[in-house]
Amino acid sequence: MNTFRIVIVSLVVGFTGCTALPPVSQGPIEDHDVMIEPEVEPTVIISGVDDDIVVQSSSEIGEDELIEKPNKAIVPVAPSSIEAAPKNAAVVALLDSAKQQKQGGELRSAQTSLQRAQRIAPREPEVYYDLAKVHIELEDYGLAEQVALKGVSIVQGQPKQLHKFWTLIADIRTVAGNKSGAKKAKEIADRY
Template identity: 40%
Template sequence: MNKQWMSVLAVAALMQGCATVDRRAIPVVDAGAPVSEEVAARQGYRAPAAPAAAQQEDSGVVVMVPQGDSAPLQTFAAPDTAFSGSVDSGSAAQPTWQPAPSISAPASAPAPSAPSGIPSSSSGLAADEQLDGPVLALLTTAQQQQGGGDLNGAASSLERAQRIAPREPQVLYRLAQVRLAQGDAVQAEQLSRRALSYASGRPALQASLWELIAQSRERQGDAAGAAQARERAKVSL
């Protein structure tokens, strides 16, 4: 009877152990130390937007393939500043899609463009000031969490911001930073690239993103790729 009793106790103790898991015991991602690159990057935003320089051929974007057994694909040559004379507003979504000649865009239906929950990613001015209430609030929360060493919490808050404003490159940029701090350089680079696709006309942010790509590549042991990205960072500014 005693033996049985002991084993019951042991099982109970074991289960108890399972029930109260230390928050840092089973993290998804390794919570590294918070990094302070934050500050530098933010200053980067506020740097006066230099006129976009002409762009050389290599876009530096490498396309991934699922198993990585074929060579990375260089994308087609493209200048970084796409549109002439449309740097001021709404350039991110410029010509959109021109319907076929027979179809004219109707003027009747009001396009829900105004409050879409997606902050307009327009000019390359000090980008922080343009953020909407909810996104700014969540970015601030994430920053506090990161400052307190809670990288998982920060990433989670940033993903919440991303759901609210999926096309805001600053959210992706911050998420990439947190990922890098967590040691996931591959995702940091991928998220930065996604951010770049929404950062048209925001050279300061582009420069920061290229810089982050450079750091991610360094972390992955790709010195040449990092140097290439640094070149792009210079060009963007």
């Protein structure tokens, strides 16, 4: 068994050495959940319950091993901006119907369409921009501003979008009667 383990361990170590980052010493790992015995069990493929093949360890893997992959990936650096993926046709359709519904005064329907779009594409800035505008029409300025701020958190690093969202926030604050807040938002918008 021991020989078997050593073979498996060296296979695992060798494999990960080939695929992960170059060696970066982390010092010994000491966990809240400290484990004693190095123990790696072979990975086997068993057939799952739902027609799918599930890859699963024959026993347990996890913190129980002190065996480390020598090059554990460090946390990837967050990008300074993520351009929204091209819009899915379904999202385009929902945004379009929301626009029509809003123009026709059907604000609740517009809200429903936008929330459907949000579930499909939660990182699509236009969803939040349009949703904030619907909340302005519904005179829920507090929520309109929060939705717009959510948009800001999504469009970080995209000056055009940031300008658009901060201008929207300035507008919301103006209609809500928050003059100083509106001025601040306008100043931020003007930076982009």
